[in-house]
Amino acid sequence: MHFMKNLTFLIVAGLFFTQLISCNEAPSKPDKPNIVIIYLDDLGYGDLSAYGATELHTPNMDRLANEGIKFTSGYATSATCTPSRYGLLTGVYPWRDEKAKILPGSAPLIISTEQETIPKMLKRAGYYTGIVGKWHLGLGAGDVNWNEYIAPGPNEVGFDESYILAATQDRVPTVYIENGYVDGLDKDDPIQVSYKENFEGEPTGLENPELLTIKWHHGHNNSIVNGIPRIGFMKGGDAAKWSDVDMADHFLAKAQNYVKENKNRPFFLYYALRQPHVPRTPHPRFVGKSGMGPRGDVILEADWCIGEFMKTLEEEGILENTLIIFSSDNGPVLNDGYYDDAVEKLGDHTPAGELRGGKYSLFEAGTRVPFMTYWKGTIKPQISDALVCQIDLLASLADLVNVDAEASDSQNLMETFLGKSKSGRENLVIEAVSRTALRSGDWVMIPPYNGKKVNTQVNIEYGIDENFQLYNLKNDLSQQQNLAAQRPDKLEELINTFEQIRGEEWKSDLSY
The missing domain is CATH 3.40.720.10 (Alkaline Phosphatase, subunit A)
Structure with a gap:
């Protein structure tokens, strides 16, 4: 009888102790957030x-x-x-x-x-x-x-x-x-949808400005839906x-x-x-x-x-x-x-x-x-x-x-x-309108490209020039000072890095 009482006490105490531990433990997060x-x-x-x-x-x-x-x-x-x-x-x-x-x-x-x-x-x-x-x-x-x-x-x-x-x-x-x-x-x-020609009898932003609630500035003068001219034709x-x-x-x-x-x-x-x-x-x-x-x-x-x-x-x-x-x-x-x-x-x-x-x-x-x-x-x-x-x-x-x-x-x-590390990429190739450039550390290298320097329709600089561009973002976040001439060593380093990522084909896009 004495043995049974002790056994019962141990079981109850064990259950209590287990519950106490589980209550004090932080709930574990599911494996798949x-x-x-x-x-x-x-x-x-x-x-x-x-x-x-x-x-x-x-x-x-x-x-x-x-x-x-x-x-x-x-x-x-x-x-x-x-x-x-x-x-x-x-x-x-x-x-x-x-x-x-x-x-x-x-x-x-x-x-x-x-x-x-x-x-x-x-x-x-x-x-x-x-x-x-x-x-x-x-x-x-x-x-x-x-x-x-x-x-x-x-x-x-x-x-x-x-x-x-x-x-x-x-x-x-x-x-x-x-x-x-x-x-x-x-x-x-x-x-029916077409990006080549309009469907007969369908109004467009170009021909029917009186139907518009929003006026088009450039490129958006095709089919009208809800008073808004769109790109492309639909019926x-x-x-x-x-x-x-x-x-x-x-x-x-x-x-x-x-x-x-x-x-x-x-x-x-x-x-x-x-x-x-x-x-x-x-x-x-x-x-x-x-x-x-x-x-x-x-x-x-x-x-x-x-x-x-x-x-x-x-x-x-x-x-x-x-x-x-x-x-x-x-x-x-x-x-x-x-x-x-x-x-x-x-x-x-x-x-x-x-x-x-x-x-x-x-x-x-x-x-x-x-x-x-x-x-x-x-x-x-x-x-x-x-x-x-x-x-x-x-x-x-x-x-x-x-x-x-x-x-x-x-x-x-x-x-x-x-947030467990402060380390990120060493290098990143960025792209804009089929042209590419390199961000490497605090530096940005933009190869020379032909073409307009400004998209006049939206009044934004394309970021292109007939010469190489090199910027140190740590000191010049707004990219006002081109350091390509002053830092030929850094420019050459980034060109080599760029070529390793992009391959030889990138040179075919250059303006020189």
Whole structure:
């Protein structure tokens, strides 16, 4: 009897001790955090208050920067949209693929279905994968029939779910596509799309200015949808056409629903907002809020969307198990095809911050963009000067989820993205309008190129010259002093490095 009492006491004491230990231990994080990439369109280095903007206040984007890691040397691969999105998803420099240029809305898919992508890699790790928002990487294999299943597309390169616009808001077709099918299509009103000639009887921005609610400045004078002239021609599909002013809310709801439906399993979401790309069509709630016209208004709208999305993660109880990566596809542009007061109402705001250039430019403002990583409770708030690029996400995320990946140009910087290391890349090749340059350490080398020095339509310097350019960003962030003549040793070193990465072919692009 005495033995049984002692045995009972030991068992009870052991259970109590075990519970006591488990109560004092910090709850372990699941092995597979949710991963969200929030990607903006034409957002400049100086457009966020966290990056120095004083005329615009972006509290929700700032939260990601101030409570996560704010990278001061974070880059897109390219100064334009399609190439950057290609590099982001594939981990491959876009200049390696001649098809990775700004695409029309009717272009075929430029990512091979055999190619490695972030969603493919994450699916191998057990993730459910989705995209909501802008695609602009082509659809189909040519001569797309928009009235049937459209493939190949996002679903064929790794996404389990996709809800997208095919190209850009200023290009036809002006419809949403859900998992390969046009959303809301009336089969009795089939869609026709052409980037060569108009369809008989269809009004255009060029010939029917009286029908416009937004006037075109350059290049946007084809088919009119919702009073807005677009690039390219479209006929039919009236029931499926989107409402421009509701687009932000529409995509936000899709992103929120995706989170709610998949919160009980590890998921990846590529949430590709279209702000502040043209046409800038803020919801009436945001019209006039910035005092800078539609461009400022849609930046505030995007900031609000991000805040609402974050609330959803919190309400669903998964914020602390979600890694959020925030960036932009390229630098800023003001007048990019429409008269919308972006220049006239700019005031003291500087979309590029201290950087020179902008969208389309080899100067820093073309590819250096806002770049943050946020993971509540895991990433400690900090500022990092490490050189990082969006192409590095493939190899880095593969390391995070412990799977092998075909990394190509992608480098594993996961420790840097988590704030455990201050080291970044040694070298990065950047691209703008099919021309390339090298960032190496604190230096930038731009080879000589022929062509216009300024894109006069948008009033942005291309960053090209008939001579080599060499800048020390540590002492000259605004790239005002070309040191090529003073530092021939450094110039030669960077030329050799550039050639090792690019190969001999780069010389064929030079102006000498």
